[in-house]
Amino acid sequence: xxxxxxxxxxxxxxxxxxxxxxxxxxxxxxxxxxxxxxxxxxxxxxxxxxxxxxxxxxxxxxxxxxxxxxxxxxxxxxxxxxxxxxxxxxxxxxxxxxxxxxxxxxxxxxxxxxxxxxxxxxxxxxxxxxxxxxxxxxxxxxxxxxxxxxxxxxxxxxxxxxxxxxxxxxxxxxxxxxxxxxxxxxxxxxxxxxxxxxxxxxxxxxxxxxxxxxxxxxxxxxxxxxxxxxxxxxxxxxxxx
Amino acid sequence: xxxxxxxxxxxxxxxxxxxxxxxxxxxxxxxxxxxxxxxxxxxxxxxxxxxxxxxxxxxxxxxxxxxxxxxxxxxxxxxxxxxxxxxxxxxxxxxxxxxxxxxxxxxxxxxxxxxxxxxxxxxxxxxxxxxxxxxxxxxxxxxxxxxxxxxxxxxxxxxxxxxxxxxxxxxxxxxxxxxxxxxxxxxxxxxxxxxxxxxxxxxxxxxxxxxxxxxxxxxxxxxxxxxxxxxxxxxxxxxxxxxxxxxxxxxxxxxxxxxxxxxxxxxxxxxxxxxxxxxxxxxxxxxxxxxxxxxxxxxxxxxxxxxxxxxxxxxxxxxxxxxxxxxxxxxxxxxxxxxxxxxxxxxxxxxxxxxxxxxxxxxxxxxxxxxxxxxxxxxxxxxxxxxxxxxxxxxxxxxxxxxxxxxxxxxxxxxxxxxxx
Numbered sequence: 001x002x003x004x005x006x007x008x009x010x011x012x013x014x015x016x017x018x019x020x021x022x023x024x025x026x027x028x029x030x031x032x033x034x035x036x037x038x039x040x041x042x043x044x045x046x047x048x049x050x051x052x053x054x055x056x057x058x059x060x061x062x063x064x065x066x067x068x069x070x071x072x073x074x075x076x077x078x079x080x081x082x083x084x085x086x087x088x089x090x091x092x093x094x095x096x097x098x099x100x101x102x103x104x105x106x107x108x109x110x111x112x113x114x115x116x117x118x119x120x121x122x123x124x125x126x127x128x129x130x131x132x133x134x135x136x137x138x139x140x141x142x143x144x145x146x147x148x149x150x151x152x153x154x155x156x157x158x159x160x161x162x163x164x165x166x167x168x169x170x171x172x173x174x175x176x177x178x179x180x181x182x183x184x185x186x187x188x189x190x191x192x193x194x195x196x197x198x199x200x201x202x203x204x205x206x207x208x209x210x211x212x213x214x215x216x217x218x219x220x221x222x223x224x225x226x227x228x229x230x231x232x233x234x235x236x237x238x239x240x241x
Numbered sequence: 242x243x244x245x246x247x248x249x250x251x252x253x254x255x256x257x258x259x260x261x262x263x264x265x266x267x268x269x270x271x272x273x274x275x276x277x278x279x280x281x282x283x284x285x286x287x288x289x290x291x292x293x294x295x296x297x298x299x300x301x302x303x304x305x306x307x308x309x310x311x312x313x314x315x316x317x318x319x320x321x322x323x324x325x326x327x328x329x330x331x332x333x334x335x336x337x338x339x340x341x342x343x344x345x346x347x348x349x350x351x352x353x354x355x356x357x358x359x360x361x362x363x364x365x366x367x368x369x370x371x372x373x374x375x376x377x378x379x380x381x382x383x384x385x386x387x388x389x390x391x392x393x394x395x396x397x398x399x400x401x402x403x404x405x406x407x408x409x410x411x412x413x414x415x416x417x418x419x420x421x422x423x424x425x426x427x428x429x430x431x432x433x434x435x436x437x438x439x440x441x442x443x444x445x446x447x448x449x450x451x452x453x454x455x456x457x458x459x460x461x462x463x464x465x466x467x468x469x470x471x472x473x474x475x476x477x478x479x480x481x482x483x484x485x486x487x488x489x490x491x492x493x494x495x496x497x498x499x500x501x502x503x504x505x506x507x508x509x510x511x512x513x514x515x516x517x518x519x520x521x522x523x524x525x526x527x528x529x530x531x532x533x534x535x536x537x538x539x540x541x542x543x544x545x546x547x548x549x550x551x552x553x554x555x556x557x558x559x560x561x562x563x564x565x566x567x568x569x570x571x572x573x574x575x576x577x578x579x580x581x582x583x584x585x586x587x588x589x590x591x592x593x594x595x596x597x598x599x600x601x602x603x604x605x606x607x608x609x610x611x612x613x614x615x616x617x618x619x620x621x622x623x624x625x626x627x628x629x630x631x632x633x634x635x636x637x638x639x640x641x642x643x644x645x646x647x648x649x650x651x652x653x654x655x656x657x658x659x660x661x662x
Contacts, residue, residue, distance in 0.1 A: 093658055
């Protein structure tokens, strides 16, 4: 589903250039449930942006569903995002002057689906996430968990192949975080690839694969079975630091 | 191109951000409103003045006599002199490019006390002796009866045409003055017309509606004026500037009356053409000024809109980022912002235009009630101006939307989403 070969990315130009990604090789299979971890500055957000076609990369290659994504026009990228990807953000990023249903329906607007039809579909997705009675509410009338569920419904409405989540639980309390993760897990079980960036390892532990970034390269990839051992090593590192 | 859904989205976005939309719209509204009001006012001033003078022959000049300022051919300076009937005949015969020539005599005027009597009614009016050609230079129209004509001159008829004020004073309401007699300075004249001046240009002083016009020849004879001519008006044939014959005429007159060729005072004259040019450049000036200030105001409005749009985009950076992340193409984002801005500017501009025109219309109605004497008439704007203002608005809407839209699209979606509010 996702294949990265030796991807490099720098910000800025000349002597001020900051080399963020220094050769990423990564393969995520269809139906994968992956978390990307790393300290701040390790390049995890940059990697997510590249995966989400929100940013370009300088070197290497990125194949999404067998298609090379490189130097794409903004228009093409936007269409690809709309068809292939669903986004969930830390701060929910709902549009404040649209109600829950309209927010969920918005991606379909960019596909040219008629208002009536897209609102109907939005209702179905809200129903799936248990928010049907909140459909007419504005974002500021919803709790954090509800907002994130609306955002998830919005990311799902285009039936994407991949959900990209940037710290989806970063702004939520523990129990709500677990609820959201539970939803993402269900989505994954329906066959959608889920990639999340997080720095909480209890959240990461719920995924089936953890990609750990350090200074712009992948320092290790941990499959779910190895997680206990990895956790041990990680806390040891923390003690030393 | 027309996409109902797009418009629903736009109107939705504008409605839900009421204050912002209103502030944006107000700048443009004010700009166009001021442009309309100012240009209407400029036009009204022009109409007001032009109505008062446009019927007047613009290629005309007027001549009277003054005391000489130089000794010449044995005469001392300070001599009083008059034009004679022979001068008029000589000019008619010897001056090229002359179209009309109308001599005039000034009879008793209103400052000399009551000079007109009818029964127990009396009045003080300005009495003039005129030729029919005078009406070709400074047109009057008969309200009742007729104007003076050639036969009145030839037969020295004791007839008169009177201004409206004269009719009001000397006759009862509902009474028909035509055919009645007025005793003017001791002599009876039959009223043949009540006349109304077409222009407010006033040659020789006195209120025009307090004038009594009698045949020139009758006045010379009846009041023992000999062959004296006080004053005359001339026009040049079309295509020849009156200034040209004005100079030749003066030379002719000086030669016939022993006046020094370099005496600048003795022949008094007034040239309407020169004044006309002054008026025209004045109005051009007003029009240009109106446009400069108007477009300046409009431009300020547009810059205001662009500015507000800039702030809005900043405020909406995140929203735009989200939209792009979930699949809005840059083209679509641009289209939205530009369409929003065009919609706002055109709507606001249209309201400004409509209110401006409405106000001018109301003003016009109020002014119409004021009658003939107002110097401010028919404030209006041309259709062409309205259309060009609207065109400017649409372009400015695109312009005002384009700059912030391009900025919105330049930001990477992810940076937009992350941008601190």
